[in-house]
Amino acid sequence: TGSTRPQRLLRAVQKNATQGDPQSVINAIDHFCRHKEWAMNVGDEKGSILDSVVSEVNPSTALELGTYCGYSTVRIARLLPPGSQLITLEFNPAYAAVAKQVIGWAGLQDKVQLVEGPSGDLIPQMKDLFGVQSFDFVFLDHWKDRYLPDAKLLEECSLLRKGSVLLADNVICPGTPEYLEYIRNSPRYESRYFKSHLEYTKVEDGLEKSVFLG
Numbered sequence: 001t002g003s004t005r006p007q008r009l010l011r012a013v014q015k016n017a018t019q020g021d022p023q024s025v026i027n028a029i030d031h032f033c034r035h036k037e038w039a040m041n042v043g044d045e046k047g048s049i050l051d052s053v054v055s056e057v058n059p060s061t062a063l064e065l066g067t068y069c070g071y072s073t074v075r076i077a078r079l080l081p082p083g084s085q086l087i088t089l090e091f092n093p094a095y096a097a098v099a100k101q102v103i104g105w106a107g108l109q110d111k112v113q114l115v116e117g118p119s120g121d122l123i124p125q126m127k128d129l130f131g132v133q134s135f136d137f138v139f140l141d142h143w144k145d146r147y148l149p150d151a152k153l154l155e156e157c158s159l160l161r162k163g164s165v166l167l168a169d170n171v172i173c174p175g176t177p178e179y180l181e182y183i184r185n186s187p188r189y190e191s192r193y194f195k196s197h198l199e200y201t202k203v204e205d206g207l208e209k210s211v212f213l214g
């Protein structure tokens, strides 16, 4: 029984990145995925867009749906102001185990709460589990057919406030048509598409940024 791709990605981080240096962790993963094995991280090109939106929002409370190996978790957490928290939801225990170590290697464990389980069950528990009133920023990068139900669930649980920003990965590839249709036509959101490319490829993809209007 050999290693898994996430385990090989983690080994590349431990070999090539400096502990406590988030940028070196990001660079190590991007190098591994570009030159060794592709993996479904948001990547460097879309990652720069993610960085600019996170910096603009400067969130006190942030939520990530879909941790995977923790690449975007590190990208987001490294930009958070002191005292702020990123909660990241991961369904697969093996992925969560790798992500925990990647986040730890970057030295960002104090800013991140990694929670294992399905988003549909966990989102309604955010207030009770973490005393969250609302999220300033949400990054959607999990199962593409969960983007829409989870956006609606965030609304229903009053976890969004006027000005909360949703940023969705992969709205072109693999695509999230139902989510796009809803969010672009809802009077409760102001949306904008950031054209880019699927991580580590020349295929078109992009991020949809949607501001909740309350």
Ligand SMILES: O=C(NC/C=C/[C@H]1O[C@@H](n2ccc(=O)cc2)[C@H](O)[C@@H]1O)c1cc([N+](=O)[O-])cc(O)c1O
Pocket (backbone or CB within 6 Å): 040, 041, 042, 065, 066, 067, 068, 069, 089, 090, 091, 092, 095, 117, 118, 119, 120, 141, 142, 143, 144, 146, 169, 170, 173, 174, 198, 199
């Ligand atoms: O399929 C994609 N992403 C699905 C991600 C799913 C992740 O979200 C977690 N989760 C966490 C909580 C849940 O409730 C459910 C799943 C899963 O355990 C997994 O870690 C994808 C695919 C491509 N692609 O090119 O094919 C490119 C991308 O950038 C992608 O994001």
Ligand SMILES: [Mg+2]
Pocket (backbone or CB within 6 Å): 040, 041, 042, 141, 169, 170
């Ligand atoms: Mg993605």
